[in-house]
Amino acid sequence: MGLLGRLRDMLRQLVGREDEPALSIDDPTLVVVVEAFDIVEADSAALARSPRWRPDELAVLRHHVRIPADQVERARELLTPDGWVLVEGDISHISRVQKLDALHCSQERSRMASLAQRLGGEALGWDALQPAR
Structure with missing residues (x-):
């Protein structure tokens, strides 16, 4: 295993516990539990005001951005090494599974x-998704 693979394994161990079930960005049970689209609101405040967010569980952090069509592949090149997945659209989504904190x-x-x-x-904001409970 190369250095990048070892670093990803270390990150997975830091981000999520081994006994937690895997979470995927396309899990059909995901629901939005936190939204942060107000640039003046602190991320800690967004998390604190969300009664649905479960801080001890993994989540999908999803950023909403507008990227010119001719720059989407460049964005993917920059994001993919860190585990981000970019889904292109009028408003593109950049997502990855992680533990959320402010x-x-x-x-x-x-x-x-x-x-x-x-x-x-331009970056428009972010939301976080976790499986419905």
Whole structure:
């Protein structure tokens, strides 16, 4: 196993417990549990106001961005090594499975805003999905 594979395994262990069932970004049971589309609201506040979010469970963090069509492949090249999946559309979605906390949500929001801006687009916000309970 190469260095990248070992790093991904380490990240999986840090992000999720081994006894947790795997979660997929296309799991049909996923429902939105947190939304953060107001740029002036802190990510910690968005998480705190959501009674449906379960902080001890994995979630799909999904960023909503507008990226020019001619920059979508470049965005994929930049995002894929870190486990992000980009689904293209009028509003594209960039998603990955992870544990959610305010620090990581804030870091990733900033990263997506920077990426979108560099590629001539804009970041609109994010939401998080977890299996319905």
